[in-house]
Amino acid sequence: MTRTLLLGARVLDPGAPPGPAAVEVVDGTITHVHPAHEATDVTGDHVLHLDGALLTPAFVDAHVHATSTGLLVDGLDLAGCPSPRALLDAVRARTTARPGALVWGHGWQEQTWDAPPPTRAELDRAAQGAPVYLSRIDVHSALVSSDLAPSGAPDGPLTADAHHHARRAALAAVDGPVRDAAQRAFLTGAAARGVGVVHECAGPDISSRADLAALRARAAAGEGPDVVGYWGEAVTTAEEARDLLAATGAHGLAGDLFVDGSIGSRTAALAAPYADAPGCTGNRYLDAGQVAAHVAACTAAGVQAGFHVIGDAAAAILVEGLQRARTSGAGPGPVRHRVEHLEMVDAGQIAVLAAHGVVASVQPLFDAYWGGPDGMYAERLGARAAAMNPFAALHAAGVVLALGSDSPVTPVGPWEAVRAAVAHRTPGSGLTQAQALAAHTVGGHRAAGDTHPLAGRIVLGAPASYAVWDTDADGLAGECLRTVQRGRVLHDTLVPGRAPAVAPFPA
Secondary structure, three states: OOEEEEEEEEEOOOOOOOEEEEEEEEOOEEEEEEEHHHOOOOOOOEEEEOOOOEEEEOEEEEEEOHHHHHHHHOOEEOOOOOOHHHHHHHHHHHHHHOOOOOEEEEEEOOOOOOOOOOOHHHHHHHHOOOOEEEEEOOOOEEEEOOOOOOOOOOOOOEEHHHHHHHHHHHHHOOOHHHHHHHHHHHHHHHHOOOEEEEEEEEOOOOOOHHHHHHHHHHHHOOOOOEEEEEEOOOOOOHHHHHHHHHHHOOOEEOOOOEOOOOOOOOOOOOOOOEOOEOOOOOOOOOOHHHHHHHHHHHHHHOOOEEEEEOOHHHHHHHHHHHHHHHHOOOOOOOOOOEEEEOOOOOHHHHHHHHHOOOEEEEOHHHHHHHOOOOOHHHHHHHHHHHHOOOHHHHHHOOOOEEEOOOEOOOOOOHHHHHHHHHOOOOOOOOOOHHHHHHHHOHHHHHHOOOOOOOOOOOOOOOEOOEEEEEEOOOOOEEEEEEEEEOOEEEEEOOOOOOOOOOOOOOO
16 A cells, blocks of 8 residues: 655645645545645655645546647647748758658648648659658648649648548558657657546547557556547447447547538538638538437447537537437437537537537637637638637536547647636637636546546545646646656656656647
């Protein structure tokens, strides 16, 4: 038995007022939480005097893509790239330094460019014979060299099936050691940001079964946060669902099973055309019948289903599919199904989701990056943008919220996500800090079907999953000093020699 005492911290628990406390941990369980003045026995195997540091539950990032995030440690980070010429210069510099090697890049956005994205011929010249895959910030379109593009693909950024083809080809060019290094970097980086659990949203158009298996094995061996692996692929029968779950080792058939795409790439499915692209209403990858079949099959198999939904037309498809599934006898069951992103949804649709017990996995930094009257969403959608990401309405209706990053779309950063959820750019759509904290801890556990009633809490009997944070002059969380998941230390700067040696992914 190992007894650890955490003394002098300010405890921030989702279900209790903040305050100083002494916390006792025995092995992997919280055994006492005392008000600070009542702590008398200050002996134990490990006693940490935290001197006013902040103690929170370890966070759960409910939507990540580990390998593609980790590849940016050695890839081209194109966030903030100011022009097509700068992008081509970055590619040329990389291929000159590493002739023939795959160039993996991510993060470009064209809204502020003074010229259109490069042509494939221009990219090929910069690539100098190397394969190049450069995903847009939303990862729903990409610039690729000719050797990765499918036959007959249009020039410029690829979307939909052409993009999925190119992404699979690019990932196939990533060898095992590079993938392993990327996954280690991601897990190390997530732990260093106070994250104890990540939900990997894999699928045939996102990564591969081998990639998911390697990540799950790495986590099972104790390398970083726990991994809840989802595989987003549609099924039509309970037998198919069970077979696919067995073949992939996934936790559920949810995550990025696309109903539509993204606003930035104009592939999110809209009921009316994009304001900046008349005649374009985005892409619809599944219809209501296919949604209903997947939900019914997963419900019958006792498997968690879920979908990627962003546009208002996609939300309508989802809701109609859920209602059809209920009509067929596949109503709400013991397994909560989930929906990712859910950016454009109205009050009636929210009520249906609440009635079905659906969990909404949402990304507050989407609003921080692209919301508001002058953001990309307003450019693409006009007045419709103001109603996006209605976190307050979802919470008020009883929909369980789980916060995440969709990394590498936005960075893993729990406090940044909490603050973005509170400071929503549409007044009245945000959460309180307590609600946002609960959604990024307790909500993440509920989204994955964690049955422990105290998961995500700092209370007697809860699993010992916590993060210790340095604080600034205003008492706000800063650097993560320690991350522990169910008694297992993932990241530590409090004890010399405990910090991981692997370089984490970029902030």
